[in-house]
Amino acid sequence: MESCRVHGGLAPLPVGGGVFLRPPIAAFRRNLRHGACAMAVGGRIAWDDVLELSSDGGRVSDLAGYFERVRCCNRGSENKDEFxxxxxxxxxxxxxxxxxxxxxxxxxxxxxxxxxxxxxxxxxxxxxxxxxxxxxxxxxxxxxxxxxxxxxxxxxxxxxxxxxxxxxxxxxxxxxxxxxxPYFGIKAYGVHMNGYVEKEDKRYLWIAKRSNNKPTYPGMLDHLVAGGLPHGISCKENIIKECQEEAGIPESISRRAVPVGAVSYVDIDGPRYKRDVLFCYDIRLPQEFVPKNEDGEVESFKLVPVEKVASIIRQGEFFKPNCALVIIDFLFRHGYVCPDDAGYLELLQLLRSGASS
Known part of the structure; x- marks a missing residue:
């Protein structure tokens, strides 16, 4: 397990490319200060922006930014009695x-x-x-x-x-x-997987950038693999399918994915009542493996030190909101967030704010 006090990190290793219009960093910071969440924040995200943010993010154990990410997935509780x-x-x-x-x-x-x-x-x-x-x-x-x-x-x-x-x-x-x-307020389930690499005593996460053509959260960041859980398929079957489609991970590797728990949230936005449960998986990938999207939903991937990923999450709404929760859960389980950090137990509980059934 990683130390509870890990700082620094190596420069990200790029895979894939693309040219984007870069929104000013200051605009994202202003949105964050005013409590805006990704659901309401427009603009395209560029890799250079998030890596610039990650260079001055303070301590991994400063939990305030993580609380903000959780809040963005749990809006509108005061309106639930309207339904x-x-x-x-x-x-x-x-x-x-x-x-x-x-x-x-x-x-x-x-x-x-x-x-x-x-x-x-x-x-x-x-x-x-x-x-x-x-x-x-x-x-x-x-x-x-x-x-x-x-x-x-x-x-x-x-x-x-x-x-x-x-x-x-x-x-x-x-x-x-x-x-x-969400219009019927039913419980919906998904499978989400963090893919990590260990080398030279450091841990890295593969991060995906969503296609700009996605109907939801275009151009935002994701962890490596995620998908909703449709009718008639098991969680294990679904994670293997999504691994192939989203990251080109062959079944010989994806079968090593380990179920590690779940996060949940309740988000009320106008007439939409989202009650989601995300089953979380981890997979340790070979150093030589490079993901390749096969369904057109991911534009590019980067291998980023875990500490930098944590910093990006703390500082702004660059990740698809529910994916940020799954990565925060990863930070807990791998020792980047520790019991001595102020707010530890509260944040741990808030990661499971929604249904547990």
Whole structure:
């Protein structure tokens, strides 16, 4: 395990390239000071910008910046009582904002708004599926038709189905288009992997830069591999698939990925209620291995000392927000954050602010 007090580091090793318009560093610092999160901050990110930031980031154990990253994934808790429960077979599977419920009312053959028993509570009212939709297949098809009919009101359609259940591993009541998940407030799961290299007694992380053509968080930084967990595939199968597609990691290597826990968060933004659980993996890669993207979703990779990655995360919103949480968890597990650091236990707990089921 690394020492709890590691400083310095070698210069990053570049792989890939590209020319970008560089936003001023000062603009990112201003956004950070005013509490802006990546969800709301525009502009393209260039490698030179993040490496410049990483050169003056202070101590790895200064946790204030990590708390800010966690906060950016856990917004809007004061608004959660506005949402109506979404029930299937008397089990709560999600939460839907009244403005979105109003749009669903026109699909009365699929969705029904029902009063509960507690007449004095706003949330006595809940939304459920029509009782004639009895099987998972019928529900999936009917809800899918609604999503298609809503068109641009649900942007970023992926044609990828997420299971809808009361908790992880339980039978799915139906499957839902991935892009619609936050509008229905269902629990969504993903697999995220940190890939690291050890050489000359130092540890490095492979960092990816997202394609500028990605519909979400274009051009931002990621850890090596990540993907949502669709219906009908196990976590292990999914991490192997994503390793091949996103980083060109062959199965002979990706099978060495080790499950190391999970992080979770709840993010409420307008009518969107995200309840995400990310299963975390680590993989130690051979020094000679160089990742190569195969699905067009990653523009370039760099091998960066862990201390510099930590500094980048502390100083600004350069990483896709939930990926920052996974890397912070890596810093805990590998001894870069220690019990003597002020706020250690609180930060550790906040990394699992969301669902644990």
């Amino acid at each position: 109506l429960p979404f029930l299937v077979e008397e089990q709560t599977v999600g939460y839907i904002h009244p403005s979105f419920v109003d749009q669903l009312k026109s699909f009365s053959d699929v969705f029904i708004l029902k009063p509960g028993n507690d007449k004095g509570s706003r949330n006595a009212t809940f939304i459920t599926l029509h009782p004639l939709l009895r099987s998972s297949e019928e529900r999936t098809m009917a809800v899918g038709d609604v999503i298609k009919a809503m068109g641009s009101r649900i942007p970023g359609i992926r044609n990828e189905l997420y299971p809808v259940s009361s908790s992880f591993g339980q039978p799915a009541f139906f499957s839902l288009e991935r892009a619609a998940a």
